[in-house]
Amino acid sequence: MAKRNKYILLVLIFIFFDYYLNSQKVDIIVSAEAKTETTILNNETFKINLNEKDLKNFKSKGFISYGDVGAAGDGKSDDINFIIATHHIANKYGLAVRANIGAKYFIGGKGKSAIIKTNTNFLNSTFIIDDTKVENREASIFSVESNLNPISIYGVNRIKKNQDKININLKTSCLITVSDSNIRNYIRYGLNQNNGKPQTDIFIVDQNGKIDRSSPIIWDFNDITEISAIPIDAKQLIINGGKFITIANKAPSKYTYYSRNISITRSNVIVKNLEHTIIGEGDNGAPYRGFISISDCSNITVKGCILTGHKTYKTIGNAGKPVSMGSYDLSVRRSINVSIINCKQTNDINDDTYWGLFASNYSKNITFDNCIFSRFDAHMGVHNATIRNSTLGYMGINAIGSGTLLIENTKVYGRSLVNFRQDYGSTWDGELMIKNCVFAPRRSNSECLAIFNGRNSGKHDFGYTCKMPKNIIIDNLFFDDSDFNEEKKSLVIFSNFNPEMKSDNYKEIYPYIVTKKVIINNLTTSSGKELLVSENPYMFKGVKIERNNN
Numbered sequence: 190m191a192k193r194n195k196y197i198l199l200v201l202i203f204i205f206f207d208y209y210l211n212s213q214k215v216d217i218i219v220s221a222e223a224k225t226e227t228t229i230l231n232n233e234t235f236k237i238n239l240n241e242k243d244l245k246n247f248k249s250k251g252f253i254s255y256g257d258v259g260a261a262g263d264g265k266s267d268d269i270n271f272i273i274a275t276h277h278i279a280n281k282y283g284l285a286v287r288a289n290i291g292a293k294y295f296i297g298g299k300g301k302s303a304i305i306k307t308n309t310n311f312l313n314s315t316f317i318i319d320d321t322k323v324e325n326r327e328a329s330i331f332s333v334e335s336n337l338n339p340i341s342i343y344g345v346n347r348i349k350k351n352q353d354k355i356n357i358n359l360k361t362s363c364l365i366t367v368s369d370s371n372i373r374n375y376i377r378y379g380l381n382q383n384n385g386k387p388q389t390d391i392f393i394v395d396q397n398g399k400i401d402r403s404s405p406i407i408w409d410f411n412d413i414t415e416i417s418a419i420p421i422d423a424k425q426l427i428i429n430g431g432k433f434i435t436i437a438n439k440a441p442s443k444y445t446y447y448s449r450n451i452s453i454t455r456s457n458v459i460v461k462n463l464e465h466t467i468i469g470e471g472d473n474g475a476p477y478r479g480f481i482s483i484s485d486c487s488n489i490t491v492k493g494c495i496l497t498g499h500k501t502y503k504t505i506g507n508a509g510k511p512v513s514m515g516s517y518d519l520s521v522r523r524s525i526n527v528s529i530i531n532c533k534q535t536n537d538i539n540d541d542t543y544w545g546l547f548a549s550n551y552s553k554n555i556t557f558d559n560c561i562f563s564r565f566d567a568h569m570g571v572h573n574a575t576i577r578n579s580t581l582g583y584m585g586i587n588a589i590g591s592g593t594l595l596i597e598n599t600k601v602y603g604r605s606l607v608n609f610r611q612d613y614g615s616t617w618d619g620e621l622m623i624k625n626c627v628f629a630p631r632r633s634n635s636e637c638l639a640i641f642n643g644r645n646s647g648k649h650d651f652g653y654t655c656k657m658p659k660n661i662i663i664d665n666l667f668f669d670d671s672d673f674n675e676e677k678k679s680l681v682i683f684s685n686f687n688p689e690m691k692s693d694n695y696k697e698i699y700p701y702i703v704t705k706k707v708i709i710n711n712l713t714t715s716s717g718k719e720l721l722v723s724e725n726p727y728m729f730k731g732v733k734i735e736r737n738n739n
Contacts, residue, residue, distance in 0.1 A: 214234045214235065215234075215235040215237060215273070215274065215277045216234075216235065216236050216237065217237045217239055217277070217278065217281065218236065218237065218238050218239065219239045219240075219241055219244060220238060220239070220240065220241065221240070221241045221242075223238040223239070223240055224238065224240060225237075225238060225239055225240045225243045225257065225258065226238050226258070226259055227258050227259050227270060227271055227274040229270055235270065235273065235274055235277070237258070237274050237277070237278065239278065243257065244282070247278075247282070247284055248282065248284070251284065251285055252279075252284055252285040252286060252287045252310075253275055253278055253279055253284050253285075253286060253287075254275070254286070254287050254288065254289050255268065255271055255272055255275045255286075255288055255289060255292070255294065256289040256292065257275070258271050258274045258275045258278065259271045259274070260272060260275070260289070260292070260294060262289050262292030262293060262294055262314070263293065263295075264293030264294075264295055264315070264317060265295055266295060267295055267296065267297040267299070268294040268295060268296065269296045269297065269299055269301055269303070269330075270299075270301070272294065272296075272303045273301060273302070273303045273304075275303075276303045276304055276305055276306075276307075276309075277304070279306075279307045280304060280305075280306040280307060283307065284307060285307050285308040285309065285310065286305070286307060286308070286309040286310070287309075287310045287312060288310065288311045288312050288314035288430075288431065289312075289314060290312055290313060290314070291313060291314065292314045292315070293314070293315045293316075293317060294314065294315070294316045294317070295317045295319070296316060296317065296318045296319065296330055297319050297322075298319060298320070298321070298322045298323035298324055299324055300323065300324035300325025300328040301328060302328050302329045302330065302331065302332045302452075303330065303331050303332070304332050304334055305331050305332065305333045305334070305426075305428065306333075306334055306335070306336060306426075306455075307426070308426060308427045308428075308429075309427075309428050309429070310427075310428075310429045310430055311428070311429065311430040311431025311463070312429075312430050312431070313430065313431075313432070314430075314431055314432070315431075315432045315433075315434065316330075316431060316432070316433045316434070317434050317436065318330060318433060318434065318435045318436065318449055319436045320435060320436055320437060320438040320447060320449050321436055321437075321438060321439055321469070323438070323447075323449065326438070326440075326445065326446070326447045326448065326449065326475070327446075327447075327448045328448070328449070329448055329449065329450050329451065329452035329482070330449055330450060330451065331450075331451045331452070332452045332454070333426065333428065333451065333452065333453040333454065333455050333458055334454055334455050335419075335420065335422050335454070335455040335456070337361075337419075337420035337422060338420075339417050339418065339419050339420075340359065340363065340417065340418040340419075340420065341417060341418075342357055342365075342416045342417060342418055344356070345357065345413065345416055346412070346413055347410055347411050347412065347413060348367065348406055348409075348410045348413070349406065349409050349410075350405075350406055350407060350408055350409050351405050351406060352400065352406050353399065353400055354394075354397070354398050354399050354400060355394065355398045355400070356398060357394070357398040357418070358396065358397065358398065359394070359395075359396050359397075359398070359418060359420075360396065360420070361396060361420050361421065361423070362393060362394065362395050362396065362420075362421045363393070363394055363418035363419055363420050363421060364391060364392075364393055364418070364419040364421060364456065364485065364486065364487050364525065365391065365392050365393070365394055365416065365417070365418055365419075366389070366390075366391050366415075366416070366417055366419065366485065366523060367389070367390050367391075367410055367413055367415065367416045368387045368388065368389045368390075368413070368414055368415040368416075369387060369388045369410050369411070369412055369413055369414055370387040370414040370415070371387075371412050371414065372387065372388040372652070373385035373386065373387065373388070373652050374386065374388050374408075374651065374652030374653050375569045375570070375613055375651065375652060376649075376650060376651050376652045377612050377613060378611070378612050378613075378614070378649045378651070379508065379611065379612045380506035380507070380508045380510055380512040381506045381507055381508070381512060381612065382506075382507050382508055382612075383507060385651075385652050386569065387414070388408055388410065388652075389523070389551055390406055390407055390408050390410070390551075391404070391523050391524070391525060391551060391552075391553065392404045392405065392406055392525075392553075393421070393487060393525055394418075403525075403526075403553075403554055403573070404525045404526075404553045404554065404572070405572070407570075407572055407591055419456075419485055419486070420456075421456040421457065421486075421487055421488065422455055422456050422457045423457070424457065425457050425458070425459060426455060426457065426458045426459070427458075427459045427461070428451070428458065428459070428460045428461070428463070429460075429461050429462055429463075430461075430462045430463065431462075431463050431464070432463075432464045432465075432466075433463065433464065433465045433466070433480065434465075434466050434467075434468060435449070435465065435466070435467045435468070435480070436468055436469045437467055437468065437469045437470040437471070437474055437499075437500075438474055438475050439469075439471055439473065439474060440473070440474060440475035441473060441475065442473045442474060442475065442502040442503060442504045442514065443475060443504050444475075444476065444504065444514065445475045445476075446475065446476050446477065446478045447475055447476070447477045447478065448477075448478045448482065449477075450477070450478065450479060450480045450481065450482050451463075451480065451481050451482065452482045452484070453481070453482065453483045453484070453486060453489060454484055454485050454486055455486055456486040456487045456488050456489070457487075457488045457489075458486070458488075458489050458490075459489075459490045459491075459492070460481060460489075460490070460491045460492075460494065461490075461491075461492045461493045461494065462493045462494065463481075463494045463495075464494065464495040464496075465480045465481075465494075465495070465496050465497055465518060466497050466535055467497045467499060467500075470499070470500040473502060474499075474500065474502055476499070476502070476514045476515060476516035476517075476544075477499055477516045477517060477518070478517060478520055479517040479518060479519050479520030479548070480496065480518045480519070481494070481496070481518070481519050481520075482520050482522075483520065483521045483522070483524050483527060484521070484522040484523055484524060485522070485523050485524065486524050487524060487525040487526050487527075488525075488526045489521075489524060489526070489527045489528070490527075490528045490530060491519070491527075491528070491529050491530070491532060492528075492529075492530035492531050492532065493530070493531050493532065494532045495532070495533055495534070495535060496518040496519055496532065496533075496534050496535070496546055497518055497534055497535045497536060497546075498518065498534055498535075498536050498540075498543035498544055498545070498546045498563055499516035499517070499518065499543060499544050500516075500542060500543060500544070501513050501514070501516070501541070501542060501543060501544045502514050502516070513544070514544075515544060515545070515548060516544045517544070517545075517546060517547065517548050518534070518546050518547075519532075519546060519547045519548075520547070520548050520549065521547075521548075521549040521550070521552050521555060522549065522550045522551060522552065523550070523551045523552065524552045524553075525552065525553045525554055526553075526554045527549075527552065527554070527555050527556070528555075528556045528558065529547070529555075529556065529557050529558070529560055530556075530558045530559060530560070531558070531559045531560070532559075532560045532561075532562070533560065533561040533562070534546050534561065534562055534563065537582075538561060538562060538563040538580065538581070538582025538583065538602070539563075539582045539583045539602055539631055540563075540583075541583050543563065544563075545562075545563045545564035545566055545584040545587075546562045546563050546564065547562055547564060547565055547566060548566045548567075548568055549566065549567050549568065549571055550567075550568045550569040550570070551569055551570060552567075552570075552571050552572075553571065553572040553573055553592075554572070554573045554574075555567075555571055555573070555574045555575070556574075556575045556576075556577075557575070557576045557577070557579050558575075558577050558578055558579070559577075559578040559579060560579045560580075561579065561580045562579070562580075562581060562582065563581070563582035563583060563584050564581055564582060564583075564584030564585055564586070564587060564603070565581060565585075565586045565587065565588070566584070566587040566588070566610075567587065567588045567589055567590050567610075568589075568610070568613070569589075569613065570589055570590040570591065570613075571588065571589075571590040571591075571592075572590055572591045572592040573591075573592035573593050573594075574588060574590070574592075574593075574594050574595070575593075575595045575597070576595070576596045576597070576599050577595070577596075577597040577598055577599060578597070578598050578599065579599045579600075580599070580600045580601075580602075581599065581600070581601045581602065581603065582602050582603070583602055583603060583604075583631055583632075584603060585601050585602065585603015585604065585605060585606070585607070585608055586601060586603065586606065586607045586608065587608045587609075587610050588607060588608075588609065588610070588617065589609060589610050589613045589614065589615070589616050589617060590616075590617060590618070590619075591617065591618040591619045592618075592619045592620075593619055593620050593621075593622065594607070594617060594619065594620070594621045594622070594658070595622045595624070596621075596622070596623045596624070596626055597622075597623075597624040597625060597626070598624070598625045598626065599626050599627075600626065600627040600628075600629060601626070601627070601628050601629070602629055602630070602631050603630065603631075604630055604631075604632065604633050604642065605630070605639050605640060605641060605642035605684065606623070606626070606628040606640045606641065606666075607621070607640070607641050607642070608641075608642045608643065609641065609642070609643035609657070610643075611643055611644035611645065613651060614645055614649070614651040614653070614655035614701075615643030615644055615645045615655065615657070615686065615701075616645075616651070616653070616654075616655040616656050616657075617656065617657060617658045618656050618659075619658060619659065620658055620659060620660050620661075620662075621658035621660070621661045621662070622661075622662045622664070623661075623662070623663045623664065623666055624664045624665060625664070625665045626665075626666050626667070627666075627667045627669055628640060628666060628667070628668050628669065629669035629671075629672070630670070630672070630673075631672060632672075633673075633678070635678075635684065635685075635724070636678060636679065636724070637678060637679040637680070637681045637684065637685075637721075637724045638668075638670055638673065638678050638679070638680050638681070639681045639682070639683060639684035639723075639724070640663075640666075640668070640681070640682050640683075641661075641682060641683050641684065642684040643657070643684070643686050644686055644687070645686055645687060645701040646687055646689065646697075647687065647690075647697025647698060647699055647700055647701050648697070648698050648699070649699065650698075650699055651699070654699075654700075654702065655699070655701050655702070656701070656702040657686075657701075657702065657703050657704040658704055659704065659705050659706075660704070660705060660706050660707075660708070661704055661706070661707045661708070662707075662708045662710075663707070663708065663709045663710065663712055664710045664711070665710065665711045665712075666709075666711075666712045666713075667712075667713055667714075667715070668680060668712065668713065668714040668715070668720070669714075669715045670714055670715055670716050670718070671715045671716070673716075674716065679718070679721055679724070680714055680716075680718050680719070680720050680721065681720065681721045681722065681723050681724055682707060682720060682721070682722055682723060682729075682734075683704075683722065683723040683724070683725070683728075683729050683732075684723070684724055685723065685724035685725040685728075686701070686703075686723075686725065686728060687701070687725065687728055688725065690725065690727065690728045691725075691727055692727065703728065703729060703731065703732060704729075704732050705731075705732065705733065706732070706733045706734075706735065707732060707733070707734050707735070708735045708737070709734065709735065709736045709737065710737045711737070712736075722734060
């Protein structure tokens with residue numbers, strides 16, 4: 190318990206300093222005589238004079254615009270203070286926010302965030318975000334937040350995998366986050382190696398503590414060091430429209446991530462019809478966490494949005510060797526029920542000078558539907574992922590996690606159809622289903638073209654037992670190997686997951702559990718070549734292959 194109290198104290202101290210550094214004190218004075226305007230008393234303190242007639246008019250219309258509070262919208266004057274003030278008024282009086290039609294709002298490098306708690310319509314306005322000189326790279330431009338405060342939970346010291354209920358009573362459904370700092374998992378291997386992260390899980394409970402079966406507990410927690418409940422908002426919040434242009438930072442190419450973005454930490458939000466582009470990328474730059482950054486929430490939909498892949502830069506990784514830095518335009522962390530629908534990116538999904546656009550960590554029930562992105566990626570695990578009606582570019586599908594991975598009516602250009610990330614043990618504890626898909630690899634240095642790729646030597650402790658999908662079902666797959674007509678490449682189901690495992694003499698310290706069964710219903714290739722099991726037939730000799738080609 191002492192360890193847990195110490196951990197909670199450290200978290201509270203962090204939250205306090207983060208609030209102190211990024212918050213603004215805003216005073217609203219309503220008066221019959223005063224003109225509606227915003228005054229900046231100092232860097233943290235705002236004074237808003239709000240005319241009574243103007244307030245009455247805002248309430249009558251149901252919304253307030255940035256220009257009503259003083260934003261110039263000329264693309265040159267820094268409007269962030271007026272944007273912050275507008276949302277503060279809206280939040281206080283329950284008003285929607287609308288941008289001014291055709292306005293161009295310049296946002297400089299001030300370390301300030303506008304808090305969104307009401308419906309916001311950016312319309313056709315443009316936001317120019319200058320990241321070339323910022324005061325605080327971790328301060329979001331917009332922070333979508335809830336009025337509901339997190340709830341501390343006491344008396345729950347342990348929970349078990351797939352447990353049905355926890356002994357708590359709440360006023361509303363909540364997202365539960367739980368950690369055990371005594372256990373480390375996701376102990377990364379390779380150029381970005383590390384010592385892992387505290388064991389973490391998220392799940393949804395109702396008012397009586399009953400756990401939603403779609404977001405089950407996936408770990409045993411015998412000594413909980415942190416647990417909290419984040420209330421799930423019942424009312425939907427909508428953010429619509431807007432064109433956002435980021436003038437890229439010119440910082441050294443190191444892992445100093447920028448979060449000059451739209452951060453969403455409130456549940457039940459729709460973001461739609463938004464466009465984000467990037468200009469000014471040079472020879473160096475620090476990476477981005479995601480222009481739309483979703484964390485610690487549930488029931489989020491991003492639809493009809495156009496995003497942009499960031500230029501790939503290199504740095505020195507933890508192993509002391511050069512490594513490409515991940516930089517994202519859409520990221521999801523510790524969130525459940527996230528749907529990305531009818532979205533695409535501005536740059537070529539097969540241009541490898543740009544990094545993959547999407548990444549997730551510690552999340553459950555992620556869906557892509559009708560998306561055109563350079564990749565799907567689950568870093569530190571996803572539980573249940575669905576990719577349908579989509580096209581994925583040169584980085585393909587990268588996944589580790591559990592539950593069901595469903596890929597349907599989708600075309601993939603990656604080196605493999607699915608790459609099980611070797612830096613996290615190439616693990617998927619569950620099922621994999623592929624339906625009505627096209628796999629068209631664009632390049633490969635291997636002698637074989639593989640549907641599934643991964644690597645696990647059985648010699649590294651990732652903090653968990655690593656597994657391949659127990660069962661794989663392939664139902665109608667076209668393997669388009671036409672780009673390799675001049676090369677004598679074999680076509681295989683599995684790449685060589687462990688080149689050293691050639692006989693019974695090879696001994697694993699941390700055994701890697703191989704797939705039990707592959708069912709193939711109608712798989713065809715453009716070359717007519719026969720599909721082999723693997724580059725490493727010894728490793729996969731126990732896999733049962735059931736072929737049912739029409």
